[in-house]
Amino acid sequence: MPSEHSHSEQAKYNEEAALSIRDTSPDWAVTMCFYAALHWVEWYAKVQGDDLERQYQNYPSPHDRLLAYVFKIAKNRQYRDLNKAYQELKNASQIARYLTDIRTDSRIHYSRYKTREVDQSFDNLRIVKERLNS
Known part of the structure; x- marks a missing residue:
């Protein structure tokens, strides 16, 4: 089982990777931003001693567990922007990976039409x- 240290290292690595390809592969940069955020959430859970598999066992997927956990953190700490930011990252990543609502390849979509969405990620x-x- 990964330690909290490995999750923070992976989060930092993913962010560095996203920055390095921001201009050449913005679709993958968006995806890497989401995975960096995912690892920050995993890191936080480890630091807090939360067992997400046990606590959120009724959720069908790890992504659903993380969404529910982020919602709980945001509500408890009154960080509405945290929940919104994580949701937007997840959605942008899915659009980039699965070409949801994109009429051309995602690299062209993000580099020509959605540079603001890359910045937002x-x-x-x-x-x-x-x-x-x-």
Whole structure:
């Protein structure tokens, strides 16, 4: 089972990777931002001693468990922006990976038409990171 340290390292690595491909592969940068956020949430759960598999066993997938956990954190700590940021990252990543509502390939979609969404993914990652590290 991964330690909290491995999750924080992976989160940092994913963010660095996202930054390095931001201009050349913005679709993958968006996806890497989501996975960085996911690892920050996993890190937070480990630090808090929360067992997400046990606590959220009625949720069908790990992604659903993480969404529910982020919602709980956001509600308990009154961080509405945390929940919104994580949701937006997840949605943007799914659009980029599965070409949902995209009429061309996602790299072209993000580099020509949705540069603001790429910027928003980095902003959302910053929010997740700051909220969970405060």
